[in-house]
Amino acid sequence: MSLTFPELNHGSDLTRLLSQSNRGGDALVHAVHSIADATFTWDYAKGARPGLGKLYEKAKVTQWNATTDLPWDTDVDQEKLAAASLQQFSGAMTADGLDGTPFARWGDKEWIRFAIESENWTLSQFLHGEQGALVCTAKLAETVPWIDAKLFASTQVMDEARHVEVFGRYLDAKLSGHYPVNPHLGALLDDIIADRRWDMTYLGMQVMVEGLALAAFGLMRATTTEPLLEQLLRYVMADEARHVAFGVLSLKELYAGLSGPEVRERQEFAYEAAIRMRDRFLQQEVWDRLGISAADAATFLEQDPLRPMFTVSLFSKIVPNLKKLGLLDAGDGWLRQRFGEIGALQFEDWDDGSGELGTSPE
Ligand SMILES: [Fe+2]
Ligand SMILES: [Fe+2]
Incomplete structure (x- = not known):
């Protein structure tokens, strides 16, 4: 698949992002201050939201x-x-631009070490991201005012617990080392959990x-030849699509x-999150470890063939869903304009894959 993203070329920006280190040091606990109303509802009538009930x-x-x-x-x-x-990827590793x-x-020895560290890093970030999902959905169960949503959110907390369990076990039993949470992923999770709304x-x-x-798991699933990891990702992805x-x-x-102003705030939040996810997960801890x-x-990274593949995968998952939410075109179409500028509108009508996984609520 050849799709172009003119904004993909970041130059010195990449160097700056790669220079930011983990804020937490070696601390084993990280607290995020969050003020949100814990909400009870006395309306237990299930069925007001049939889509959520089916899910x-x-x-x-x-x-x-x-x-x-x-x-x-x-x-x-x-x-x-x-x-x-x-x-499989040897062509990219010998590009002239690396002179x-x-x-x-x-040589092979160094590239193999890089591939191993890269896998350790990626699975570690999956593990931290899964814990982020566990904490966020526990908050949703607490704050959302609808009973159907509280019930579903509770099942998701259990799903995310299982995801934490499988990625942690795979790292411990099958791979060769953990990495701390990447500072950019950590900051994104902090911003999401801290918002009072x-x-x-x-x-x-x-x-x-x-x-x-879904984008990152899908890419890994498409490229791995390891049967346990493939099956694990298939199970996890079926949950994530739900x-x-x-x-x-x-x-x-x-x-x-x-x-209008409330919509714009959501559009800006979504756009900023999309750009952060596209640009910032650069494995800086791996480069540090390799010197x-x-x-x-x-x-x-400017020549890494996996980066544009990841970008395509990411936007093909998020743009259709933002359209379904009405955020793409709401107000004066601010979000459509922004996504148009970075070449991401071509995905607006793509299937996000939830139907294919058999988990669509429809
Ligand atoms: Fe998950
Ligand atoms: Fe999830």
Whole structure:
């Protein structure tokens, strides 16, 4: 697939983003101050929102057990798998543009080490992101004023617990090291959980970060040849598609009744989150561990064929859902204009994949 994104070329911006380090140091606990109303509803009449009701039923019958439903006895040889994937992407690793950087001197040994560290980093960020989802959906269950949404959100908390469990276990049992949360991912999660308006947590987590998760998991699933990881991602993605549907169904109703300035605020929030997700997850902790400078890493990233693939995957998940929410065209069409400028409108009518996964509530 060849799609172009003129805004993908960031130059020195990449170097700046790669230079930002983790704020938390070695602390094992990170607190985020959040003021939001915990909301009770005495209206227990289920069925007011049939879409959410169906999704709740689906969630109850599609629970799976991370301990017994996955083939944990699969033997995973991370080095051998890294060597095989190296063959697949070897063209990109020898690009002329890497002359004068340490990459020009790298042989198979260094590229394999990079692939291994990169996988450790990626799965670690999946783990941290899953905990972010667990915390955000616990907040949703607490703050959303509709009983149907509280019930579904509770199933999602359990789903996210299972996701934390599987990524943690895969890292411990099959891979070769953990990484701390990337500062840009951490900052995004902090902003989403800290907002006092419950719909912002919904929009940030259910539509934007869940869209990011579907994009990243989908790319990994398409490229891995490891059967346990493939199956694990398939199970997790089926849950995530349901979670995105939960966000879209809930917010569609709410956003139909917002004022112009309220809509614009949501549009700006969504756009900023999209740009942050597109640009900032650059594996800076991997480069640090390998002794590569931010400037050299930026040179590599500008040519990395996986980055445009990720961008396509990301926008094809989030733009259709923002359209379904009415946010793309609401008000004076501010969001349509912005996405048009970065070439992302071509995805507005794409299927986000939830139907294909058999989890569509329709
Ligand atoms: Fe999840
Ligand atoms: Fe999720």
